[in-house]
Structures are given as structure tokens and as C-alpha cells.
Amino acid sequence: MKDLKISKKKPSYPISDKLNDYLSEYNRNSKITILYDDLLRFQGAITVYDKDDNDTLWVRVYFSEFDRAEIDLSLKKVYTRLHSDGNETSIPFLNVDAIDYCTFGNSKPFRIKVRNILNDNYTYFYVKKADASRIYGLELEHMLSPYNLNFMVHGNTLIEEHIAGIPGDEFIKTMLNDCTESEKSQIAKEFVKFNERCMIRLLGDMRAYNYVIVPTHDFDHVVFKIRAIDFDQQSYEGKFNVYRPQFFKENLKLVELVTKKFKKESIDQYKIEERSIVAKRMISYNDRIDQLLDCMVNDTISNPEHIKLLKSKIYDYTLDLKFKKSQNMGQIVKNALSFVKRNYENVNTKGF
Template sequence: MGDDLMSKKKPSFPISEKLNAYLNEYSRNIKIPIFYEDLLRFSGSIVVYDEDDNDTLWLRVYYNEFEREEIDYALKKVYSILISDGNDDILQYLSVDTIDFCTFGNSQPFRIKVRNVLNDNFTYFYIKKADASRIYGLELEHMLSPYNLNYLVHKDTLIEEHIAGIPGDVFIKEYLPKCTEFQKSQIAKEFVKFNERCMIRLLGDMRSYNYVFVVTPDFDHVVYKVRAIDFDQQNYEGRLKIYRPQFFKENSTMVELVRSKLLKTSINQYKVEERSIVAKRILNSIEQLGDLLECMKDDHISKSEYVESLKMEIFNFTNDLQFKRATNMGEVLIAAIDFIKRNYEDVNMTRLMQ
């Protein structure tokens, strides 16, 4: 389990003309005043440590005074476009507090902290080098998960709003042991649903630091949800296990929690529930999803040997010939979406005829 499941490093795939047209059609493509490469011109950096003096793998970067003023203005403008209507009126109330750079992982993002000087509220957004895999992952998450995602693309630059939550590895180590037995049961249920959702839409590499726990107080209890924050590994790897978070060693504590808290019948019930919810989302976004899958079908986002191994593994699992006939990762995902949709419609038709 764990790292030995993954190939060495996924390459970044360029945005095709067809995907670019899709982004235009659905208002994701918009002109912005700064590019990823502009932020690479920093003149110095220091390591960012957490409150326990551990290296966070982020570097706080600095720019010479002549460039910093121009970069600050451009970043505030990007924030206004991402969060609001792009109006310059709010820029006077914004401050770019920090710019951090991460060399860990595929996307090597910049993390921008923007503060409202009137009330000291702050938020983050990210600037990354655009990668077709990640954009497909973001769009599929937006359509097929419970969560809406806010992001923009311009040429080879990707802007993403911060996804709030407690990182999975931190939650498992520091928060989970303090949870009540009832809360642990709820968390186990959510992990089963998250695991199923990732497998259905073929989102890979959900190790504990690639998802977060969203904790929401309700009127009589606390609600826990699990959501992905990294989408680079959409439809790339050739083994089905990589699309199932339960097989990563970083999630072994969660797997044990599921085993200890849930009966097999409950696990199966939660899987069916999640498949049904995803099927409804597929039907509700059928036109846009179809447009996205058409882009993916004509795109090159994986290796031919990965396509071959993944489609045959899923074919052996489902006996659905559509997987066997797939020639690229887009067609593998189309087969997966069709499989879920067909099963949902068949079950509903059976109910109607009873």
C-alpha cells in the first residue's frame, strides 16, 4: 500500500483547444493580470514552520521593492475577479500579507494570503501552473460531489479558491482520538462514502494529506464531512486501487475505524447511497458533463499502458463490455459514468414496475 502504488511522477498535460473552448463556454476562462511564471521571479525565501517548529514544506517568498507593488496590485485584482465581480473599488481595502511557494507535489502552487484591512478577516487562494488533469478533476468534483468549486483559468495559469478544512493527516493524528464513539461512527460512514465517490469518478491519490475534514456544529451534534483538495490524479494511473483511498497506508487508521464501527451491511448501504446520489448529480448535470467528457475523450491525459490495465481491471470487476472497448482514459470514465447511471435507472424502473 501507499507510495509503491503510485508511479514516480505524473507529467503535466497542456490544455487542449477543445478543453479551452469548454472553459470559455462555462465561464471558467477569464483574463487575469498575472501569470504563474511572474511569481517565480522572487528574490529570496525563508522556510515556513508550523507552531510545533515542523517544516511545512512551504517557502515564504519575497520580491524586490519595484516588483512587489505591481505584484500586490495584480494579486488583489485576481482576488476581486475570483471572489467578487472584479471591481477595483474593493482593492483599497485589501492587503496581500504573504506569498508562499510549495515545491512539494505536482502543481508547485503559490499560496496567497489576502486580508481585509477594515476588519482583519483573511482568506487564501492559490496560483498554479494549469494542468488538464487537474482541470478535469476540478470540474468533475464541482458536478459530482456535494461541493461547488471556484476556480479560473487563463492560458497556462490556474487560480483556485482555498478549500477550508482540517487536513486529513492532522485530523487523524490530533482530532480523531478525542472524538466520541458516536462521532467516530459518523466519521467512518463519511469515509466509506468518500472512498466510493473517488472510485466512481476515478479520482486518484487520496492519501490523508490530499483531503480535509469539514467540521460543522449542528444544533444537537457535530457534523463531519470528507472532501478532496487535490485533483492532479484524475484518470491518470492504471490500477483501480489508486482510485480507492482505503488502499493507501496513510489511511490505515480510517480503514480500521470503519472495520471497528460499521457492520458489513451498513458499509454496503452507504456505498449504495453514495452511488445513488452521484447518479442523481450525473442526471442533473447531463449536458455540461457530456461536454466535459467529450473533451476528455479527445484528450491525451495518460499512458496507453495505464489505459489498458485500468480498463481491463474494471471490466473484470463489472463485466461491462464498454470498459473493454475503451481506447483512452476519457472513454474509461464515460464507461464508469454510464455504468452508474444505468444501474440507477434500472433500479428505479424495477421499483416502478412492482
């Protein structure tokens, strides 16, 4: 499998006034007392290793005594707003156990570990630079995938909740072989649907470390789901295959699993199922998704070379002339979703 090349440095696109108004209307904007740049004031850091002593590419940062007290309080306030109604009565029972920083990738996030000292339960959230591409990706995931997402924006700062699960690369390496044949078949089905969902809404770079496998125990078996966790490459690249997880070498074992378990008819059936589900979600979010797409159409989230290449490749794939006429990435995404919705409505109309 030939490896796909991703742009080394995707620029960070600012939040337009139109997108900012959208975020305010749907309660995504929130005044917070700490910004991404505040966390860059750390004085030093140590490497974070996993349980097998491998470098995780995260470092644990520390601050001066004066800064740490202020930062801890602000992060606790962010936590209460992200996970509750902002009521600060619980703050005395919260502790910021760790602040980790990752230099790998475009977003350079901070990962915050917050623990409830009364019962030792803890959770994470992330502080990142606000980027229009990522926000569009989060909103499309919220509306078009089976999963709701919780995030807040303030100025140039994005606060994201943690998405729990087993990192895809870790699952493939250490757990996939131990799954039963029935479980492998179920994982293969989920990968087909995940692949289709990413392609439809143009979410790129879903290599194995950019999604998680989420096992859920049913009464007599385990159900596996796949969730994207990185939305930096939302509709930026020009290569169509970047938006299809099946073409990344890191996902080869899952592709082989699909080939082994399913015939073409079954694969096509699962693709149709996923397109239908996405179309139903579009209908249910009608006005909101139209508003988001209107923001994208009037925004700059890629460059002319990528736009020209992608609209040509998608035209070859769909033979829909609307893609050839697309002027920007927002129009390509809008036409892709309209294509799926239109086909769904035509099939259902014919059925009556």
C-alpha cells in the same frame, strides 16, 4: 497494508482547444493580469514552520521592491474576480500578507494570503500551472460531489480558491482519538462514501494529506465531511486501487474505524447511497457533464500502459465489456459514470 506506488512525475497535460472552449462557455476562462511564471521571479525565500516548529514544506517568497508593488496589485485584482464580480473599488482595503511557494508535489503551487485591512478577515487562494488533468478533476468534483468549486484559467495559469478544513493527516493524528463514539461512526460513514465517490469518478491519490475533514456544528452535534483538495491525479494512474482511498496506508486508521463500526450490509448500503447521489447529480448536470466527458474522450491525459492496465482491472471489477473496448482515459471515465447512472436508472425503473 501494502503501500501503493504513485508515478513520481506525472506530466502536465496542455489544455486542448475543445477543453478551452468548454471553459469559456461555463465562465471558467478569465483574463487576469498575472501568470504563474510571473511569480517565479521571486528573489529569495524563507522556510515556513507550523505552530510546533515543524517544516511545512512551504517557503515564504519575497520579491524586489519594484516587482512586489506590481504583483501585489495584480493579485488583489485576481482576488476580486475570484470572490466577487471583479469590481476594483475594494482593492484599497486589501493587503497581500504572504506569498508562499511549495516545491512538494507536481503542481508546485503558490499560496496567496489576502487580508481585509478594515476587519482583519483573511482568506487564501492558489496560483498553479494549468494542467488538463487537474481541470477535469476540479470540474468533476464541482458537478459530482456535494461541493461547488470556484476556479479560473488563463493560458497556462490556474487560480483555485482555498478549500477550508483540517488536513486529514493532522485530524487522524491529533483529533480522531478524542472524538465520541457517535462522531467516529459518522466519520466512518463519510469515509465509506468518500471512498466510493473517488473510485466512481477516478480521482486518485487520496492519501490523508490530500483531503480535509470539515466539521460543521449542528444544534446538538458535530457533522464531519471529507473533501478532496488535490486533483492532480485525476484518471492518470493504471492501478485501480490508486482511486480507492481505503488502500493507502495513511488512511489505515479510518479503514479500521469502518471495520470496527460497520458490518458489510451497512457498508454496502452507504456505497449504494453514494452511487445514487452521484447518478442524480449526473442527471441534473446532463448537458454540461456530457460536454466535459466529450472533451476528455478527445484528449490525452494518460499513457497507453496505464490505460491498458486500468481498463482491464475495472473490467474484472464490473464485468462490463465497455471497459475492455475503451481506447483512452476519457472513455474509461465516461464508461464508469455511465455504469453508475445506468444501474441507478434500472433500479428506479424496476421500482415503478
